[in-house]
Amino acid sequence: MGMASAGCIGKEATFIERLDIHPRIIESAKRNGYTSAWSIINSSPEDIEQRSGLTAAETTHLISCVVNATIKKPCTAWQMFQCPDVVPGPYPCISFGCQSLNKILQGGLPIRSVTEIYGPSGSGKTQVALQLAIQVQLPVNAGGLGKGTAYICTESQFPARRLRQMADHCRVHHPFAQCSPNSSSRSLDKWTNNIHVQHIANMEDLLNCIQKQLPMLMQHREVGLVVIDSVAAVFRVEDAQSQSRSQSLTALGYALHQLAMTKNLAVLALNQVTSARGHDVLHGSFDDFVPALGLAWSNLITTRLALSRKYPQSQQCVIPVRNLEVHFSPWLPRASANFIITEEGLKDMMNPN
Ligand code: GTP
Ligand code: MG
Numbered sequence: 001m002g003m004a005s006a007g008c009i010g011k012e013a014t015f016i017e018r019l020d021i022h023p024r025i026i027e028s029a030k031r032n033g034y035t036s037a038w039s040i041i042n043s044s045p046e047d048i049e050q051r052s053g054l055t056a057a058e059t060t061h062l063i064s065c066v067v068n069a070t071i072k073k074p075c076t077a078w079q080m081f082q083c084p085d086v087v088p089g090p091y092p093c094i095s096f097g098c099q100s101l102n103k104i105l106q107g108g109l110p111i112r113s114v115t116e117i118y119g120p121s122g123s124g125k126t127q128v129a130l131q132l133a134i135q136v137q138l139p140v141n142a143g144g145l146g147k148g149t150a151y152i153c154t155e156s157q158f159p160a161r162r163l164r165q166m167a168d169h170c171r172v173h174h175p176f177a178q179c180s181p182n183s184s185s186r187s188l189d190k191w192t193n194n195i196h197v198q199h200i201a202n203m204e205d206l207l208n209c210i211q212k213q214l215p216m217l218m219q220h221r222e223v224g225l226v227v228i229d230s231v232a233a234v235f236r237v238e239d240a241q242s243q244s245r246s247q248s249l250t251a252l253g254y255a256l257h258q259l260a261m262t263k264n265l266a267v268l269a270l271n272q273v274t275s276a277r278g279h280d281v282l283h284g285s286f287d288d289f290v291p292a293l294g295l296a297w298s299n300l301i302t303t304r305l306a307l308s309r310k311y312p313q314s315q316q317c318v319i320p321v322r323n324l325e326v327h328f329s330p331w332l333p334r335a336s337a338n339f340i341i342t343e344e345g346l347k348d349m350m351n352p353n
Helices: 023-031 037-041 045-052 056-070 077-082 099-104 125-135 160-173 175-179 188-192 203-217 243-262 294-298
Strands: 113-118 148-153 195-199 223-229 266-271 273-275 289-291 303-310 321-328 336-342 345-347
Touching: 023 045, 023 056, 037 056, 045 056, 099 321, 099 336, 113 125, 113 243, 125 148, 125 160, 125 223, 125 266, 125 345, 148 203, 160 175, 160 188, 160 345, 195 203, 203 223, 203 243, 223 243, 243 266, 243 294
Parallel strands: 113 266, 113 303, 148 195, 148 223, 223 266
Antiparallel strands: 273 289, 303 321, 321 336, 336 345
């Protein structure tokens, strides 16, 4: 079979011509707009059959060829040795626009994974998410993905005025906007029209949004970051021990990973804290606050980051110092970094000590 680019769902309009199937099937599909793998995988077999006039057997054959051509094939160690190109390279990530944070995250917020930031109220979780929602729009060579953000608010109104303040700073002062010959890079709507906001109040709507609404939005808008602010707010306290809560959490975690992997985007889930009750027999005492949603949720995220607000050590320092710490991650060492929040957004400290 003629191979489409291995591992990615081909969006190219010539994809279908490279399939090793009867030319008549290819022609019928092409004539009716089924040119990319994406257009075929996204349609039901009945639709394809009706629109293109293919028989049920031909349609099944077409779909299975498309799926085979897009599934990532495993390679052997010998192939890796012969041709290093078959080894997937590092994926791009979204710069925080703050060197100390990029350093502990080894470049920024990773795509194709689910990252949680938890911390007490006022620690700065929403500020971090807003900054990333702006940063992701920068081109790849400036630390972004050149894409937009889907921002899901579950607890309070989207902080539109604060976003505007941060975006205003970016469009005026960011070297990319300053150097860009295109004047739209300096206009506010360019930076805010790419942030799609959805307010959601319960778990059912959240799942529906992630499984259905976001994939539909992504058919015509490029999205590189999905933020949930916050994930704990959709779970009611009285559901804490219920089985349906852990089922919903599992479904949510699965849907978020699916989205991150199939759309090559970063998922950022903000989480609240809850007070730690009981006693840890292994470690003696532990922090007063732990991330909300318990072990079921902890097992569903890839990376956990803890955000805290430290009070200034000296009277000269009036701005609170924030600290972001890597709690766990498959590839990052445990590390932490200090930063501050100003009107412009997240900033490195002049003197990190
Ligand atoms: P919850 O949503 O309540 O859980 O809190 P959060 O962790 O999301 O906190 P949020 O991101 O809303 O951070 C609020 C803090 O950010 C404020 O207490 C301020 O210290 C800081 N902040 C927000 N806007 C500004 C600003 O314009 N200038 C400065 N200097 N700080 C700001
Ligand atoms: Mg918040």
